Amino acid sequence: MYYRVKKIITLIILHTFLLSIALSCIFPLLWMVNASFKHETEFRSDYGLKLAQNPTIENYKSAIIEGKLGFYFLNSVWYTFITVLLIVVISSLAAYGFSRLEFPGKNIIFFMFLAAMMIPLPAGFVPVYILLNKLHLVNRIGYVFAMTNMGLSLSIYLLKTFFDQLPRDMEDAARIDGCNRLQIWWNVALPLIAPALAVVIIFNALTVWNEFVLASLMFTEDKLMPLQVGLMEVYNRNIIAHTRIMASLTIAALPIILLYLKMQKQFIKGLTAGAVVG
């Protein structure tokens, strides 16, 4: 009996602790979504604590159209899509090369990629920004290339280790069937590393989607700004319109949260990918 009571009490304490922390994570987000559907006057009278009485989508409309959030959102989608595509192609090619093929300088070059992953470059955006200026690449293309580089080392490392664990039988079979290297890479190797590719995609997509520093330095025009920079703009221009800001933040946050709920495993693996290295 004593042990049972003790166990139950421990469980209650444990879950109160866990629940309160969980609540602290969710509550501000729910509050944000709730407030985004309120009228400004209603928000000011109850600080967004009560459910919206007569929900309005006016905030969303004005955020998307006047706040140009729709623009920023599409820009972010574009940057993310192109960058991730480039990274997947380039890093899987390189990883396959490092894992399966022989060429001079292989170990040194791979070591370089490894080192790049380990050495922190806190001011890395400074020379990159200057370089892009010199190359006249302060535009979408320059940004995509710079971002591609950001995720490259880790992606190559992840994919290479994955390749290393795979048996070579299938590739050997394909080679006997007369496939060349590029065909083997495309037809045999890529499908095999699909699980690792998913992690690479999520990791890089989130990096690009959430990147702020370089984008805020580079993009001078509204029509080029990605979402993170655009959000700061929207915020500065609508400080008193709290509910509109909430709508803007919701637009930025919700798609990511939904995607995350749908693919938790890949998200968690993707975001902790940096830790795998150590």
Place this chain on the structure above:
Amino acid sequence: MKHSFRFMGFLGICFLLLTISGCNNSTQASAPKEKKLVIWHWMNDRQAAFNTLAQKYKAETGVTIEFKLFFPPDIYSQKVIAAARAGSLPEIFGILGEKSTMGSFIKAKHIADLTPYMEKDGASWKNSFYPQALDVNVFTTANTYGVIPGIYGVPIDTTIMGFVASKALLQKAGLDPNKLPGTFDEFVREAKTVQEKTGKNGFVCGWGEGWLVNCMATEWAINLMGEDKFIKTIKGEVPYTDKDWLEVFTLFVKLKDAGILNANITTMINKESEDAFSKEQAAFSFNGSWSVNVYKQLNPDLEYSFFALPKISNNFPVKLWGGAGSSFMVNNTSPLKEEAVNFLKWITAKNQQDFLIIETNNLPSIKGCEKTLPPILSELNSRMGQLTHPNIWPCNEDSRVLEIMNQNLQQIVMGVKKPRDAAKEIQEVKERVKKQ
């Protein structure tokens, strides 16, 4: 063989993308054949008025004008500097920031000397401006920037920093909305009254932006110690630990202790403060003359008026921070230099200045537009003789000293520093800089 071919294709596309984007940028600078002037600016609230003017100019002269907006201002600065580096500046552009920035542009031969055009026909163009507005673009003989003396820019408007008062809130608090505080003590008292009677804030300002705190401190410092002593401080002959400076710093403690400041005032940027004032959340604010247009957009029914700095002393006259708001410079290397100058002459003529006053609520840079001014601006305009600005001082404070001063003022307001410690720290930095 086949795959290496595909591979080359991939690299080829990469290369193509690189070169195309490279071309894009270099061709946008100028296309001399069709006589088109490109103007870069950062004034997002004026884009529409500028476009109207451009159409008008096209109809009158056949020259196409394209106003290109880059916003916000720090991004604009970045853009201009990058373009100067790359040699792709447009025909006409503005320069933001300290006068030394303009100086280095001139030394790098990016900006045309407009003195001959200004002095032509008995200096009629030059004399049409308010001297205070033109002065910021003038480099005098033996200037400290090492620039050949001359006039290097054309002001298109004037900016004056002033205090604003919300008439509705004053009235609600039982104060006379037409009698605005003339001294610091009156100012604090009235702000307190409004706060007690209406529950709104006494004073709001974008003090998260250091220069706004600095601006107020400078105006009070000049009022207390006079411009001479102020300049002497910059020169290093008077320390920041001087009792007059301590008194200036203590003003911010008084403001804080009176409890009239908007919460989190040191994390607010000017846009936030404008938003709050226009929604009648505070009795007083401190802002530039450009805010007339901002307030109009945020709340067309807002009733307010400008007033000068609340005095802290009668020893020296009140000086207001102001001068050329926005100036345009002409690209020295552009083949369309003459056309650019002609356009600037046109935009600073009375008709166009009147148009800009009405459309954008800015103070004009030329004399003779008083009748067009809306009443809210005439109070400021009448103070044109009291202006002062770092750009017309003989020397400027080092940016590191300014930075530490702004931060210390912000920290005083946040209650984490005492005026004496702040003064000591500022002086310490000042001395290190002097040694360098």
Place this chain on the structure above:
Amino acid sequence: MDKAKNFGFILPALLIFSIFYIYPFIYTFVLSFQRGDGIYTSEWVGLANFKEVLYYDKNWGRALYNGAFITFWALTFQNLLAFALALGVDKATRTGKIYRVVFFILPVLSEIIIGLLIREIIISDPGILNQWLSRIGLGFAARDWLGSGLVLLTTSLVHCWKGFGWAFVIILAGLQTIPEQLYEAARIDGANAWQQFCRITIPLLMPVIAMVLVLTILGTMQAFAMILALTRGAGGLTEVPVMKIYNHLRGNQVGLACAEGVILGIILIAVSFTMLHISKQVRKRWGVVSN
């Protein structure tokens, strides 16, 4: 010929890597020895930038202190919380998955979203957070969170709040790799829960903990966007090293920005190597064979 073709596989990666990593890496050092306002071509100034940063600029020291302060909270509060939560969820097997999903929502969101959301909750007139506090009877805890000396602590806590989920997931994964048989064997030997924790959990988790600590330091010392969105510097009280670098670049003091970057980079490398070294020593002393 064959080897050249093989080389083609890594060529695109190598090209991008050379242009956007190796070149900037070297260029940082070059720029840190130069000064220029960005319009003139730069001139060589030797060590002047480093001298300026390390000696003349009082704010650099404070920026490092601010960064270290936030890092301290992240190392202790954030990671202890994450550790406690991981232990708790490891026990609560049935509901563990849900908790994991919830805790990891914040790390998924961007720093700007978190910064702006919390700013909105704290400062918007008349202070929503303080209103909430007074409604649940905690009115006495209402503070001027961002407008007083508290601002750095507030920033640190928000940083921890955003980051604990990440540390939690890594530590939890580490906990779940510890084989259950070890605990059973210990129980048979008569070890109580505390002894099991000290003798099995901690030593086996050491590599994971060391990694989390190093990554926390690297991540927090380079945090910037959230702080910009939340406080905008707040009179220098929340100015962190990367914010300083960013502002110098914006003010066209490229040489200073690069010198600061080099200094910060060296500090970070030194600190993380020291941490790894210490954790290795600890593991050796506790007699755990490292893997």
